[in-house]
Amino acid sequence: MQTSKPILTSLVWLYLACLVAATLLMYALGDRWWPATLLLFGPRWILGLPLLPLLPLALFRRRFLLLPLGLSLVIFLWPLLGWNVVLGSPRAASGASVRVLSCNTKDGHIDRDALAELITSLSVDVVALQELPKWFALPILPGWHAYRQHGVAIYSRYPLEPGKRVWTAHPPHLRKRLSALSAVIDAPQGRFAFVAVHLPSARYGLQNVVSRDMGVDPAKAGVLTDETSGREAASRQVLSLVESTPLPTIVAGDFNMPRQSRIFRDVWGTLDDAFAQTATGYGWTFHDEFRGLPVPLSIDHVMTRNGATPQNFMVGPDIYSDHRPIIADVALPPVE
Structure with missing residues (x-):
């Protein structure tokens, strides 16, 4: 159990770093560099699969790792997959x-x-x-x-x-x-x-x-x-x-x-x-x-x-x- 905790910690932070890198790569080089273009048009949801084992492991073994995993989840759902949030009402228009x-x-x-x-x-x-x-x-x-x-x-x-x-x-x-x-x-x-x-x-x-x-x-x-x-x-x-x-x-x-x-x-x-x-x-x-x-x-x-x-x-x-x-x-x- 003790020896697995440092490995789990490393995996969680490595996963967060990979998600950040993938998101930056897609936005900066998608339609510029072919690997980033593959990511742009590919099944990006695959990048969320590591969360399935990491979240319960962190919950039962090292709960402080839920913070970087929570950030990873936000990055995955929002900029990587493209969740859109509208704050306020649409611009007012006087015409029909x-x-x-x-x-x-x-x-x-x-x-x-x-x-x-x-x-x-x-x-x-x-x-x-x-x-x-x-x-x-x-x-x-x-x-x-x-x-x-x-x-x-x-x-x-x-x-x-x-x-x-x-x-x-x-x-x-x-x-x-x-x-x-x-x-x-x-x-x-x-x-x-x-x-x-x-x-x-x-x-x-x-x-x-x-x-x-x-x-x-x-x-x-x-x-x-x-x-x-x-x-x-x-x-x-x-x-x-x-x-x-x-x-x-x-x-x-x-x-x-x-x-x-x-x-x-x-x-x-x-x-x-x-x-x-x-x-x-x-x-x-x-x-x-x-x-x-x-x-x-x-x-x-x-x-x-x-x-x-x-x-x-x-x-x-x-x-x-x-x-x-x-x-x-x-x-x-x-x-x-």
Whole structure:
């Protein structure tokens, strides 16, 4: 018993140091250095597993170690996994609001009736869909307006005017794919720009670096590095489209990057994030497996600018896609 106490103490402090290092690595070098990018998009929950034996051991053998373990738990749950806390109420807005919904349909393999029911029951005004096959038809209310192009779509209760598009590379596809579709929507709440996005994924590069037996192949890290550069360039191209309009603007869709991503913070950090400003929790929108391990991530977002102000954000139910629908209310500047 006595000899195990120094070992336990060392393990607890080593674990705290490792969590701090992993968190700093992810925030500082995620999307910059491939090991940090693996951590950013990987099953980060694994790093919390040592708490399961360490907490009861500390409780029954060295209770003062509960202090560093408590700090470890806070680091794990908050900055590492990405718990969001909102202090106070959302920014006040004097204009009327619109409700938007976005969902990646997983090539149409979702419960379309469940999606239509969600749109109807929540009185959604504008819908952005990604990975939309040509055969996909959304059974929503008659009279809605639609703008569909190459797997991305905007549906609106109100008249819309189709706008510009952005095409970028989405490895491993050789041809460029649609990354953003824009429209101007003429709503009673006010006229605003809406941009539906589907940015490139890091999946191809990650699968090259990590083999099927969970071995890491640094020789293939260049694929992930090149893909990361392409993802940043795609984000900047879409941001240029977003910034090209003076109208209040709502951007919604599958960004394929979590909030801890350097690209997300550097490129999209000037916009208002509906989840970050109005919601508490993790906001996980993506649930999949990577090499057999479950990976929850928050990679679908609603962003605003030019006076459009987020009022709330929620993650919808499972409708048989690897992405959950996201819903946000956005206040528009008052109509003059």
